[in-house]
Amino acid sequence: DTAVSQTPKYLVTQMGNDKSIKCEQNLGHDTMYWYKQDSKKFLKIMFSYNNKELIINETVPNRFSPKSPDKAHLNLHINSLELGDSAVYFCASSARLAGVTDTQYFGPGTRLTVL
Amino acid sequence: AQSVTQLGSHVSVSEGALVLLRCNYSSSVPPYLFWYVQYPNQGLQLLLKYTSAATLVKGINGFEAEFKKSETSFHLTKPSAHMSDAAEYFCAVSEGQGAQKLVFGQGTRLTINP
Numbered sequence: 001d002t003a004v005s006q007t008p009k010y011l012v013t014q015m016g017n018d019k020s021i022k023c024e025q026n027l028g029h030d031t032m033y034w035y036k037q038d039s040k041k042f043l044k045i046m047f048s049y050n051n052k053e054l055i056i057n058e059t060v061p062n063r064f065s066p067k068s069p070d071k072a073h074l075n076l077h078i079n080s081l082e083l084g085d086s087a088v089y090f091c092a093s094s095a096r097l098a099g100v101t102d103t104q105y106f107g108p109g110t111r112l113t114v115l
Numbered sequence: 116a117q118s119v120t121q122l123g124s125h126v127s128v129s130e131g132a133l134v135l136l137r138c139n140y141s142s143s144v145p146p147y148l149f150w151y152v153q154y155p156n157q158g159l160q161l162l163l164k165y166t167s168a169a170t171l172v173k174g175i176n177g178f179e180a181e182f183k184k185s186e187t188s189f190h191l192t193k194p195s196a197h198m199s200d201a202a203e204y205f206c207a208v209s210e211g212q213g214a215q216k217l218v219f220g221q222g223t224r225l226t227i228n229p
Contacts, residue, residue: 004158031215041203043159043219056216090158094215101215103149106159 003027004107006091012113013081021076021110023091031055031101032074033092034066037109043090049074078112086114117142117208121220129228134193136223138180138206141187147209148189149217150180154202162204165189176200201227 004025013019025032033056034046048056052068063079078085091107122137140146147166151159163174170182176199180191189206204223210216 041153041222043205043222045216045218048215092159101209103161103164104217105161106151108158109156 004091004093004105006089006107006110008110009108010111010113012115014115015081015083017081018077018079019081019112020078021089021091021112023074023076023107025072025091025093025105025107027093027095027105029093029095029105030071031094031096032068032071033094033104034074034076035090035092035106037088037090039087047074047076081112081114083114086112088112117146117210117218119206119208119218119220121204121206121223123223124221125224125226127226127228128196130198131195134178134191134196134200134225136191136204136206136225138189138191138220139187140189140206140208142208148180148182149207149209150174150178150189150191151205151207152202153205153222159205162191196225196227198227198229201225 007022031050033048037043046060047066049068051071065077068074088109088111090109092104094104095102118141120139149164150162152162153159162178163172165172165182173179178193206220207217
């Protein structure tokens with residue numbers, strides 16, 4: 001009965017490769033997010049989708065491309081991986097209640113290591 | 116733009132002692148404020164949230180936080196620390212209405228001494 005799930009949990013890859021991280025939520029939420037947590041534990045939002053529409057796009061290299069096939073899924077594709085992309089990536093989702101975005105619920109994270 | 120400052124990247128208390136984790140925010144509009152906890156190698160779990168209702172907010176695991184507008188603070192407290200409280204704690208403020216765009220503090224690692 002996992003609420004927000006991510007695959008894979010760990011991802012180790014070489015520089016220059018292309019990789020994807022998948023996220024699924026079974027909470028019926030219509031907004032999903034991707035966050036990056038760096039080695040100092042700092043968390044920063046990258047993207048947000050509402051009903052498959054991109055609504056937040058922070059200053060992220062265009063090597064990162066989110067894709068939302070439906071409102072329960074938000075995948076993150078990364079091209080030409082660089083050492084600096086090593087981090088933990090968290091997916092989150094939230095509902096809208098009375099027109100206001102409610103609490104964000106986070107997945108377990110995907111630890112990406114670029115060698 | 117909104118921001119959050121957590122005073123103290125590392126707090127250490129004895130088991131049974133008071134836990135106080137400090138959070139100050141900057142916001143030009145009435146904020147929504149959150150505390151999340153991250154246990155080792157896990158995702159973030161919501162402890163509690165303030166959404167312009169009662170200023171004293173009670174959360175899970177015996178934690179509570181008080182919103183003080185005059186001090187722009189939202190400190191997290193627990194009367195008696197337990198070993199299981201050892202974790203990383205994050206304060207966050209939302210930009211705009213609701214929790215759509217969370218801005219996180221740098222986190223405070225809480226260590227509990229036996």
